[in-house]
Amino acid sequence: MPQLLIADDHPLFREALRGVASRLLPDAAIHEAEDAAGLYAMVDAHPDADLLLLDLNMPGAQGFSALVHLRAMHPQLPVVMVSAREEPAVVRRALDHGAMGFIPKSSDAATLAGALRQVLDGERWAPEAALDAAPIADEERAIAARVRELTPQQFRVLQMLGAGLLNKQIGYELGVSEATIKAHMSAILRKLGATNRTQAILLAGKLAVEPDAVVPPEVDEAD
Numbered sequence: 001m002p003q004l005l006i007a008d009d010h011p012l013f014r015e016a017l018r019g020v021a022s023r024l025l026p027d028a029a030i031h032e033a034e035d036a037a038g039l040y041a042m043v044d045a046h047p048d049a050d051l052l053l054l055d056l057n058m059p060g061a062q063g064f065s066a067l068v069h070l071r072a073m074h075p076q077l078p079v080v081m082v083s084a085r086e087e088p089a090v091v092r093r094a095l096d097h098g099a100m101g102f103i104p105k106s107s108d109a110a111t112l113a114g115a116l117r118q119v120l121d122g123e124r125w126a127p128e129a130a131l132d133a134a135p136i137a138d139e140e141r142a143i144a145a146r147v148r149e150l151t152p153q154q155f156r157v158l159q160m161l162g163a164g165l166l167n168k169q170i171g172y173e174l175g176v177s178e179a180t181i182k183a184h185m186s187a188i189l190r191k192l193g194a195t196n197r198t199q200a201i202l203l204a205g206k207l208a209v210e211p212d213a214v215v216p217p218e219v220d221e222a223d
């Protein structure tokens with residue numbers, strides 16, 4: 001039985017994706033998530049799924065970071081990004097970070113079905129204009145490679161750090177001690193090549209859709 005995963009925070013768009021997928025693959029088992037935590041849990045529970053449809057702006061995930069992380073942890077899982085952002089440069093970045101396809105949310109049902117069919121057949125699909133866009137910069141490619149080195153727990157800590165949480169708060173959310181979070185932070189800084197929290201957030205922010213708009217939250221570096 002085919003398995004499809006849908007991760008999007010908008011219920012109506014999840015319903016639209018589910019409807020198209022169900023008509024395309026009537027016997028498919030479809031699983032859904034509405035935020036980053038649910039996304040990672042869903043993928044961990046169904047690592048052999050045939051396809052993941054991933055919203056570019058999932059709550060709790062920063063731009064292309066979730067895509068980069070999932071491609072590192074589950075390289076066998078094809079990922080298709082879906083987004084209201086349709087600029088060729090944005091689409092090209094998704095493809096360069098490992099997406100098998102990119103479907104604009106403005107696409108009609110026929111286009112969506114054709115894109116899903118093509119990706120399920122093992123071929124990449126994206127608007128033609130994106131293929132003429134410039135590839136990602138070497139700096140962004142290098143940062144993505146460093147992010148791929150993070151363990152799932154380290155990646156979650158980095159995401160929470162970017163959201164402005166302190167060590168104690170992150171530990172509470174993850175159910176571990178503050179000392180464990182500090183150990184994770186040391187490993188994150190080392191793997192990213194950062195000297196402090198602020199630099200780590202700015203480096204990870206290069207994977208945001210709008211990197212120049214990333215502003216590190218004010219945190220105590222000694223926390």
